[in-house]
Amino acid sequence: MNFLGKISVIIACFNYGRFIEEAIESVLESTFQDFEIVVVDDGSTDPETIRVLDALDHPRIRLVRQKNQGLAMARNNGIEASFGEYFLPLDADDKIAPTMLEKFVAVLETRPDVGFVYSWIQFFGDENRVFKTQDADLSILREENICCGCSLVRKEAWREVGGYVPGLYGYEDWNLWITLVENGWLGVSIPEILFYYRRHGKTMLADGQSRHWYLMGEMGKLHAPMISEGAHIGAPLREGVALVKKFQNKLTSEDLLNWRLWKQSPWYMAKRTIPNGIKWKVKVVYWKIKSLFLRGKKEAARREILAGVARRGTARLSAVALAKEGCAPTRGEGVTKKSILYILPTVSVGGVEKTALDTIQALRGEFDFTIIVSQKGEHAWAEAFRSAGAQLFFLEDIRDPSLWVELLRGVIALRRIEVIHIANSIWGYSQTAWIKEKFPHIRIIDIFQGGEVEGGVIGWNRQFEGNIDQTIVVNSGLFEKLIHKGSPREKFICIPNGVSLLKFSRDKVVVSGEEIRWKWGLPLDRPIISFVSRLSSEKNPLFFLEVAKAIHAARTGAFFVVAGSGYLQDLFLNKRAELKLEHSLRYFPHLQNIPELLSVSSVLVNTSLTEGWSVAILEAMAMEVPVVASRIWQNAALVEEGKTGLLADLGNVNAYRDSILQVLDDPYLSGALALNARKKVVEEYGIAKMASRYRDLYFSY
Structure with missing residues (x-):
């Protein structure tokens, strides 16, 4: 009696008797055993192949014979003859890993929107390399095959699109993936080698590649x-x-x-x-x-x-x-969401980037967000922005700067942009004149997150102020200073940065402090002093190293963590070595889980020469971590001396050292600062309040 499984492995065979037993054996060794194997003999003429197929005798294997019709029809006929809910097309000369079926079926069982799932590919035989597949993206699939022919596919999805198309000679899989995605099915790549693709002589795929342009044209007609x-x-x-x-x-x-x-x-x-x-x-x-x-x-x-x-x-x-x-471009019918375009210098660790990310995450679903990134960088938060639903475009990907304007023009037209939000991008400011001329209906706003009223971003704002409809400032003190300087009040709006009270809460960190320290290579029994900031001159990271050296001299048990990247990174690392702090200071340029770091921190240190509204300070306060910050007017509204934190004079290493040691040595003070800080953030600076203000602003245009 034949075995009827959840998965049907379809092996089409034409004169590959010398390989097919290896292919079958690899399937039989699977950790997931709810499967059947349907072997389709596509009119083999080789005596050895015929002998091998005649000898197949296993309760899980069924043999279907047909006149030679080609790979597409062999697979279609095998699938029609199968009983599984899912099918896996496996060429007779290839092999699969033991855990492939188990891992693939887990995806399809838990993701009803996924139509096919596949893995990375290990080439073997005449070629030895790894091909790293990607999730099925129609934009890429139209030009190159980024999926894998040996995929686990929902039979209902295959039926819906009409199966494999004959006559594409090696591109049958590629065409099917495009068709499935066009019909709304997702294709998911598991980043692990689970499929072994044999290269030997001239395969069907190689023959297909030799006729690439013809086959591309044929697929073009189909789609x-x-x-x-x-x-x-x-x-x-x-x-x-x-x-x-x-x-x-x-x-x-x-x-x-x-x-x-x-x-x-x-x-x-x-x-x-x-x-x-x-x-x-x-x-x-x-x-x-x-x-x-x-x-x-x-x-x-x-x-x-x-x-x-x-x-x-x-x-x-x-x-x-x-x-x-x-x-x-054409205007869509029934389009209700406003489209907001952010122009950011980078999408890396930084205050203005964090504000943008928090806003986009909070307003996801209410607006369509697009981001143009204007500078080169490592862009550590790119995936976080994408996960929040934003579409990202990087100018650095376009080698010819003369085409940057065309990209911006196309994004504005294609995505029906109504509001452009510039955040610290000089290039963004430089485009405002022609945008206003060509798209007068668009409202252009910018954000001033710096701490001074001269130079920097405010200088760019004043240079292009005729093109800026409104400027956001992040604290009331700065707002009043700008008005005092003669700026018209109606041009500015104050929206303080906020912090997620759910994400930045000790109750939400489910991993123990010991596990976090072990995972990141931090000592289990030493107080952690953290510095979370972009490594740039205004943040003064080199001065923090001097403070760390002074504390280390006074308290050898202290340990330091720095999280953040920037153009001073090399200087920072060189100075860390010069001060012999390599064994007592860990550096994480792209640390993603800041709440976990703060949960094991005894103090957060801010050494900024100037600030707008420090997101790092807000996050530490929300996590009940005492803060020692520079005594500048921009920090004073957040860090109330002796109540929600301590302030230290700029450039005074001893003042910083003494304040930090005071927090470490006085548990009563430390506890009071932590509780008061959390209370202040909850009452005044929750991210929901910030997002509500941005929502009102965007809808007001």
Whole structure:
């Protein structure tokens, strides 16, 4: 009696008898045993293969024989003959890891939105390398296959899209992944080697690669919507595409018919350097124009086009309006969310970046957020911003600076931007004049998080103040100073930074202090003195090292942690070595879990020469960590001397040393400071209050 499993492993075989037993053995050794194996003999002519297949005798294995129809039909027929809820296509010359099925099925069982799941690929045989697959992203999939042919697929998803398409000779999998994603299914990559792909001689994939451009054209026909020029024009869809003006006259109908010419055109080469978020929209131009000329078999009504887009649940496949001068953006129907564009210098550890991240996280779902990052950097918080729902574009990804403006112009048009929020980006300020000229309806705001009323960001603000509609300041003292300097009151709004009272709460740190210290290599029995800040001149990190040296001399048991990156990193590390602090000071440039660090910290130290509204101080206060901060007016509103923290004179190492030791030595003082600090933050500086003010501001335009 044959075994009917949850998973059906489909092995198509054409004259690969010398390999298939290895493939089958790798499946039989799986830790997950609820499976069947369906072997499809695709008309093999090799006597050895026929003998091996005839000899198959196992309760989990069924043999299906057919005339030679090719890989796509062999798989389709095998899947039709299978009983599993999921299927895994495995080529007869490849192998899987014992835990593959177990790990794959766990994803599909817990993620009903995932249509297929796969892993990294280990090449073996004639080639030895690892291919690191990625989650299925249509913007990338249209140009390169980032998935794996040996994926666990929902049979219902396969049926929904019509199965494998014959005739693509090595690209059958790639085409299926594109089709599944177009129909709303997700593809998930497990970052682990669970599939072993044998390279030997000229495989079907190698043959497919030799005909790459032909097959790309065939897939293009399959995935372009069947609409004609009449249906194209003026279709009121959610997304549109704008060709860069300088390239519009270089494209003709004949060019659009020829993929090779298109690929060689200046416009195509320019868009190759643009980040993914814009690339898929640019690709819409190619795919849709391809459909316009190559697949205009009948004219569809606009409502049919819209209905098709709605069925797919995505705007990425929408048609574009076609105008004489090129493809122009169209305003969507039923679009209610406002689109906010942030222009930030980096997305790394920093106060202005943290404020932006907190705001976007809190208002997720209420607005569409896009971020253009204007400077090079490590961008440690990029994934955090993406997880909050923001779309990121990095200017550093575009080699030609002359195209940066075109990127900004395209983002504004494509994403229907209504508010531009500039935060510390000189490049962002420099674009405000033409934005106001070309897009007068857009409101431009900026944020002043620094501590002085001259130079820096406020200098850029004044240079471009005619283009700025409103400026956010983060503390009332700064607001009053600016008004006193003669700035019009209506141009400024005070929105103090906030902190998440849920995230930054000792009750929410579920890991023990001992586990945290062990995980990060911190001593288990020494007080931790922390410094959380960007390593830049105004934060004064080199002075903190002098303070650490003084404390270490007075109290050898103290241990120091610095979290943050910046342009002073090399100088900081050199000075740490010079002061012989390597064994008593740990440095984490990209520490993600700040609440855990604060939960094991005895003191947080701030040595800033100037501040706006220190997010690090707010977070420490919320976590009930005593703060010793520089005695500057910007800190005074937060750190009330002797009540919510202690202040020390700028540049006075002994003053800092004495204040820190006072906190370490006096548990009563330490406890009182911690409780008062938490109380102040809860009453005045919760992130919900800050987010509410930003919500009101964005909606006011």
